[in-house]
Amino acid sequence: MSSKGYSADFINRQSFIELDARARAKALFDEGTSRELVGPFDRVESPWLAMQGITPQEDDGCVVMKGKIAGQAAVVVALEGAFQGGSIGEVSGAKMTAAFDLASADSEKGLRTSAVMLLETGGVRLQEANLGLAAIAELMGSILALRKYAPVICLTAGTVGCFGGMSLAAGLASYVVMTREARLGMNGPEVIEQENGVEEFDSRDRALIWAIHGGEQRYAMGLADALVDDDTPQVADVIRHFTSKGVPAVHRSAQVELYRGRLATLDTSQQWDPKEFRALWGTNGLGEGKR
Amino acid sequence: MEQIELTYPARRNVNKKAHVGVVGSGDLEVLLEPGEGEGASVFIRTSVDGFRDTWKAVLDRFFAKYDGAVRIQINDAGATPGIVYLRLEQAVEESER
């Protein structure tokens, strides 16, 4: 599914990117059906930040909401990109994993409960290092368990994008939805430049960044299932669409032979123009269960 | 990290909670809820030390106009007095919605 281009409606669009995590999550639910769980007034904050002189946030940068999407039971977990770069700490990771485990438990009992994860994150919160990394591993396990019953939808809208260990969580999703502003990749440009030099990746080259990691590229090469405008009603509509669609026949991360075959044909002797991948991989892409 | 506690007299009972803001760089979150005893209490946690007087000035100004018997918790990451005041007003607005 692709989006319409910008039109005269641009002025009237309701920006999704400008919303904070709480408002983004709420916007995806059927009107009046959502409530937040373990919210700020439950005061479950990070035990690790204050001792390092960092002010904690009472929801640890992760919002969990439960309700209905397209009339079906659903849970939404949304990372707040403005708090510590949306990074995963012990508590924010645990909230996501616990929410998915409860959705699985309900699904096993016959109340199929789908999930949407709003990922604005750089990955592991280094101030919690090994607990953040472990939390991501556990979240990945819970995604694998839940996606047998119900779709797990990844929505990355920007401005932070989805990087680091959490990009693997995105890779496990049933469907990936992105805006043009969003980016998805394992390693950001600064990290690559640090590790392998400016020739490998000039982190100031914004055009290059979006050409490789941007939503339009990921969609065009078949690594994302939908490209949406920064427009809240449109985003909610696409989420409803994939919720109703259900579990794909084969998940993208399970299509190993196809992916491996594609890697084998790549000429690694030089850098590539990312646009080539749109033709190479895009049309019969690793999307929606296609082989 | 600094912790600052302030108390103010209050007249009016408040029965709704409100939460606004994000603990982003230059921003803060405010949790407002009905107070426990009489009066209003404010608990501030900030990662920028040495501005106790500024905090008191902002809260004094706020409570000169607001008389709810509330407990206010603030988690701050370097917001300016203007942003602090704005968030407090937003929290009140939400609690009176």
Next chain:
Amino acid sequence: MSEYTGIRGAVWFRSLTGQTSPMSGDTKSVLTADAPLGNDHARFLCVVPDSHARFPCARHGEVGLEEAAALATRVREVIEHDKNTIKRPIIAIVDVKSQAYGRREETAGIFLAAAAAADAYGSARLAGHPVIALVVGHALSGAFLTHGYQANRILAFDDDGVMIHAMHEEAAARVTRRSVDELEKLAKEIAPMSYDIRDYAKLGLLHKLLHVENPVKPLQHEIRNVQNELVAAIADARSGPVDLRNRLESTAAREMRSASLLVRSKLEAQWLEK
């Protein structure tokens, strides 16, 4: 903090399987072998350096596109083969420098390749295969998420050359805008930030810390001991559920991950309200 040398993986792969090579058609940086282990016939997998790897950013023990794809293939092979029979153990021998940091990798979607390998390991676990990670050297970040972190049980050597962490010290200092000294000081007080495997063990994620005198040149009786520990871990995995809840149930976890437990109990309590 120890240096990554890229030797230990191959040493332990050979010690535990008697074999030294990749399977036919695989990149030389992924060693796979089926070998007896206790009463089972286990599949062992290990990522090693290959200075002639096709991808220039994956030549020193990094887990890159081809490594992740080969791991995914060889693990899925076991799932498929054992579909209607006894679920063989899968042993990930872990000594990896990091994920591969390259423009080619990002363009071709290494995040998905990594997810595919983790998917394979996790799906094997959910299907009933005992998946054991044996950390003999370094286990960093995306590389560990890809190869090892979906295991039922994690074993590690009690040795300075062993490190499990989210980011190397110098890079972590840079990103968090601290000096390496400041970071080391913090890491001493804050267990999840520590680079010491003994502090990692306090987090309750590790099944067992194993003592080996010289992990680079192990003696025969030490190899046999590690095999026995793997067999015990396999039995322990088979006796429990297929999910990762054991990582929260240890005594250490109850102390060091009490916030995680609080989150879980509160969320469950509120799930059904109204």
